[in-house]
Amino acid sequence: MSEIGYQMVKENLSQFVDLTPSEFEKFTQQLVYKSLKKKEVLLQEGEVCRNAYFISRGCLRYFFNLEGEDKTGQFFFEGAWYTDFESYITGQPSSENIQALEASELLLLSRKSLLQLFDEIPKLERFGRLIAENAFLGVKARNNSFLNQTPEERYQTLLRERPKVISRIPQHYIASYLGIKPESLSRIRKRMADNT
Amino acid sequence: MSEIGYQMVKENLSQFVDLTPSEFEKFTQQLVYKSLKKKEVLLQEGEVCRNAYFISRGCLRYFFNLEGEDKTGQFFFEGAWYTDFESYITGQPSSENIQALEASELLLLSRKSLLQLFDEIPKLERFGRLIAENAFLGVKARNNSFLNQTPEERYQTLLRERPKVISRIPQHYIASYLGIKPESLSRIRKRMADNT
DNA sequence: CGCGACGTTGATTTGCCTCAACGATTGTGG
DNA sequence: CCACAATCGTTGAGGCAAATCAACGTCGCG
Numbered sequence: 433m434s435e436i437g438y439q440m441v442k443e444n445l446s447q448f449v450d451l452t453p454s455e456f457e458k459f460t461q462q463l464v465y466k467s468l469k470k471k472e473v474l475l476q477e478g479e480v481c482r483n484a485y486f487i488s489r490g491c492l493r494y495f496f497n498l499e500g501e502d503k504t505g506q507f508f509f510e511g512a513w514y515t516d517f518e519s520y521i522t523g524q525p526s527s528e529n530i531q532a533l534e535a536s537e538l539l540l541l542s543r544k545s546l547l548q549l550f551d552e553i554p555k556l557e558r559f560g561r562l563i564a565e566n567a568f569l570g571v572k573a574r575n576n577s578f579l580n581q582t583p584e585e586r587y588q589t590l591l592r593e594r595p596k597v598i599s600r601i602p603q604h605y606i607a608s609y610l611g612i613k614p615e616s617l618s619r620i621r622k623r624m625a626d627n628t
Numbered sequence: 629m630s631e632i633g634y635q636m637v638k639e640n641l642s643q644f645v646d647l648t649p650s651e652f653e654k655f656t657q658q659l660v661y662k663s664l665k666k667k668e669v670l671l672q673e674g675e676v677c678r679n680a681y682f683i684s685r686g687c688l689r690y691f692f693n694l695e696g697e698d699k700t701g702q703f704f705f706e707g708a709w710y711t712d713f714e715s716y717i718t719g720q721p722s723s724e725n726i727q728a729l730e731a732s733e734l735l736l737l738s739r740k741s742l743l744q745l746f747d748e749i750p751k752l753e754r755f756g757r758l759i760a761e762n763a764f765l766g767v768k769a770r771n772n773s774f775l776n777q778t779p780e781e782r783y784q785t786l787l788r789e790r791p792k793v794i795s796r797i798p799q800h801y802i803a804s805y806l807g808i809k810p811e812s813l814s815r816i817r818k819r820m821a822d823n824t
Numbered sequence: 825c826g827c828g829a830c831g832t833t834g835a836t837t838t839g840c841c842t843c844a845a846c847g848a849t850t851g852t853g854g
Numbered sequence: 855c856c857a858c859a860a861t862c863g864t865t866g867a868g869g870c871a872a873a874t875c876a877a878c879g880t881c882g883c884g
Contacts, residue, residue: 496776503775517793518765560782564760569714571767578774579807581874603831611775616872618832779840799863812840814864 437465437488437539440511444486448559455553462545468532477532481519483540487512491600494528495608504609506574507533507597516602535603566616583612584620633661633684635737636707640682644755652750659740664728672703677715679736683708684750686732687796690724691804700805702770703793709759729797779808780816 438460445451451459464483468474468490475481477497485492487510494516496503505528508514519526522544549556577586587610590597597606607617634656641647642769647655658677664670665688671677673693681688690701690712700723704710715722716739739750743753783806786793793802803813 496772498776505771505775517761518768521761561757565713565717567746568760568764568767571764571771572714575701575767575771575774576692578771579701580694602829604829612871613873614831615833615874619872622832798861800861809841810863811842813866815840818864 437486437537441486441539442489442519442532444511444564445512445559448562449555451553452557456457456491458552459549459556460478460539462549463539466540468536470532470535470595473529473531474538475516475526475528477527477529478525480523481516481526481530483542484513484515484520484546486539486541487514488537488539489575490532490534492530492536493533493605494530496528502605502608503611504605506570507601507605507609508598509596517564519565533605576612583616584624587617587625588622633682633733636684637682640707640709641755644758645751647749647751654748655745656753658745659735659737662734662736664732664734666728668729669727670734671712671722671724673723673725674721676719677712677722677726679738680709680711680716680742681726682737683710684733684735684736686728686730686734688726689729689731689797689801689805690726692724698801698804699807700801702766703797703801703805705792705796712758713763714744729801771773774807779806779812780820782806783813783816784820 440461441460442456445456445459463486474485474492487508489510489612491507491509492514493507494514495504496505506514514530516526516528516530518524523543546560577589581589587606590606590610597609601609603617604614609616610617612620630695637659638652641655643650659682670681670688678689685706688710689703690710692701710726712722712724712726714720717758719739727821736800739805742756746756773785777785783802786802786806793805797805799813800810803810806813
């Protein structure tokens, strides 16, 4: 594991739980390094998601493939964890796809390793719970954005609150995330530019 | 607590965790009965959601109020638990409203009581975790419905998978849940009837 | 260098929204 | 218990935003 990745995991964990150096060591020993090329697919729908991914560099998205069309669920950047919880926890095949949008470096934590760590370091359960709670809040916020906002408003929220998405993600993926077509996002942007 | 409510909680709990009669007794002793009239509001946005609600009779919805208009997040029926997790856990003011859509009977479990029960009956933590996991899956499924389906498809899914919603919830609330106006739902129904 | 991916623009269609009106049903106060 | 009012669902006309289909320029990568 790279020194930088090591440091990033440490910072991430310390937000949730206080580990001694030796406990932290135990944690990192379970992590498996994986590098990904741009556009490489990490998990295909139908496969079981056996790992949680810590992104030490790059970014991921998860998406659905419907009738040949991609629908982006969410983007994740360096410093974050992602996994398909449902598949990870239950061992059922995943219904989503996970893909790197940039050349990325990941640290993989298998379900098996995580459960073992829970045994060895009980206070890690707190980490597990807080990660799950965060995931819940994120999904619910996204829900509310669909319920309460128009596509244009969702785009403006993105501009305001997640500049990384705007600056690093190709526009047609953003459209797919907003639930509209690339042409429509192009026109929304044009409209907004005209009204300035 | 009514005998029926008692039995329903027992059935609910037994899906998640195995309690001895005396443990179950401890649990039920913490529950507070509350009855609600049709349309009565249980929690207003801005208030802290201090209780989880077990619905022993009737149904609830949670909704947002935007510019005088209601946007329904979800419906819940007898036999289910609901609470605004974010507010319940953090103690922050809730941004949603909770309302009974029928005359309902609830059993309230305060955050304080729950934490105390976790201490007394450690295996209840499992119940807490599973409830949270279920909630997560529910929210994510709803997310996917917005991302992957048209309003008409969402309505058809509802028809197929949640007949209780169709038969017991007034149509304009269903429209608000689907993210459309009552007039549009009426037209969708007409369209579907014509194409039969 | 050439090809494919990406973003833009135009013309047209489609589905939902808005505003308005109108029965039917529900609920309430006298 | 009835009469009236409010709520609810439906329908019509017209507007608007996104989808669709098509074309085209640019950029990046092999």
